[in-house]
Amino acid sequence: MxxxxxxxxxxxxxxxxxxxxxxxxxxxxxxxxxxxxxxxxxxxxxxxxxxxxxxxxxxxxxxxxxxxxxxxxxxxxxxxxxxxxxxxxxxxxxxxxxxxxxxxxxxxxxxxxxxxxxxxxxxxxxxxxxxxxxxxxxxxxxxxxxxxAGCPVLPASTGQALLVPGPRTRDGVLLSLQDPDLSAASLALVEAMIGGLGRYDRNDLKSMGMGAFWRPDMMWYGPGGIGSSRGIGGFERHHQKPFLTAFPDRKGGNHRARFAEGHYVASTGWPSVRATHAGPYLGEPASGGPITMRVMDWWRAQDGLLAENWVLIDLPHLFLQFGVDLLARAADPSRAVKR
CATH class of the missing domain: 3.10.450.50 (Nuclear Transport Factor 2; Chain: A,)
Incomplete structure (x- = not known):
């Protein structure tokens, strides 16, 4: 075969x-x-x-x-x-x-x-x-x-809390095979962008050079608690800045799978990120301890730039490492987060 x-x-x-x-x-x-x-x-x-x-x-x-x-x-x-x-x-x-x-x-x-x-x-x-x-x-x-369900376990997200959509192009279900050269180009674009993330100087978000990889009208679809955003400015405001304030020494790795097909790329790691919880994050103060994150990403490339990114993070698993049980909050209405 x-x-x-x-x-x-x-x-x-x-x-x-x-x-x-x-x-x-x-x-x-x-x-x-x-x-x-x-x-x-x-x-x-x-x-x-x-x-x-x-x-x-x-x-x-x-x-x-x-x-x-x-x-x-x-x-x-x-x-x-x-x-x-x-x-x-x-x-x-x-x-x-x-x-x-x-x-x-x-x-x-x-x-x-x-x-x-x-x-x-x-x-x-x-x-x-x-x-x-x-x-x-x-x-x-x-x-x-x-x-x-009406029992929020985190403060209201600064990004938009919405029913996350599929791709703008409505072509994300690939039952037929795609051009392998296009797949290789999409994967190379994502890996170059990830290389840019690794150049963060812990001072200026622009040190990562994200503008070279994303369309101006890009959409970033984050998990509940973080929310979705549009454009590099929204992405930085609602995700990158809070994330890097909380985890300034974050390192990627332990990728269990990363591949592309056509315009689409996917990656996951268990853990995908290792870091120190050095600053507040989603309502929780810094614990000072080491953490790991289970993460999944999917990207859509368009005309040599990234147009959309769907992201999931196992936040209940992450918060356990802060000493916080989010699902216990959900089970007890008296512990629900006030919004």
Whole structure:
């Protein structure tokens, strides 16, 4: 099987799997679409899962119980090869981000039900081996779900709190294969931009040279608690400045997968960032301790510049390292953050 046929087969596998896992026979489907030793890591409080039984019991079943009319609504879906040069995971990966939509009828991981429609934003990376999912990495925007349920766990975001959309071009679900030269160019652009991030001098945001990589009308779609912004100025104001004030020594690494297909690029790491919590962040004072972050990014390139960036961070996991349990706040109305 050549690499392009392999990508097509992996896409079919993951597409069919995620459709089935959102359906009424999810438990039976998991036994078919996951390898017996499939290893998943889901955002806190689910964390590490081993094998289809744990995936069903600790992730799929609670999700269906909370959102019984569950729908899978992907905005991005594409695939690529990763050589595993940083943190292992070599092979064929499929990534997707979008929402699980359903009526929120039962509590989910401490977040009380609203009895209203809820859009649970998700991001996933799946490594496919011999036609089955051998590894899954999933981040869920539980901070935004708590906001939708009326029990905010963080102060109001300075960026816009909105239903994060798919790409402006409405072409993010790539079921067919894309031009490999275009894919290589998109990946090179993202890696050059990441190289710019590494040039931060801890004084001036412009030292990173982000204007060379982004369109003036770029959109940055952050997780709940941070929000979305437009243009380099909005990106700096709502994300980069607060983030670098809190974590001035941040270092990237431990990439589990990074690849491109067509105009789209994806990257994840566990942890993707290591830093010292040296300043206030999202309402919490500096703890002074070391932290790690689970992060997922997806980018869309257009005419040699980056036009859109979707970002998820496992904020409940991060805040545990500050000594703060965000999901305990959600479960206890008396601890909800006043806005």
């Amino acid at each position: 050549n690499q392009y046929t392999e990508l097509e087969a992996a896409k079919r596998c993951v597409w069919d799997a995620l459709q089935a896992l959102a359906g009424p026979d999810a438990a039976a489907a998991a036994a078919q679409v996951l390898t017996p030793g499939s290893e998943w890591v889901v955002s806190h409080p689910v964390n590490a899962l081993a094998g289809p039984g744990e995936v069903v019991a600790q992730f799929i079943t609670p999700l269906h119980r909370a959102l019984p009319d569950l729908e899978w609504r992907p905005d991005l879906f594409f695939a690529g090869h990763w050589d595993g040069r940083v943190d292992g995971g070599a092979g064929v990966w499929v990534t997707t981000t979008g929402h699980w939509l359903g009526t929120f009828t039962q509590p989910l991981w401490g977040i009380p039900a609203s009895a209203e429609p809820a859009w649970l934003r998700y991001g996933g990376f799946f490594r496919v081996v011999d036609g089955r999912i051998a590894e899954g990495r999933l981040l869920l925007d539980l901070v935004d779900l708590a906001r939708q």
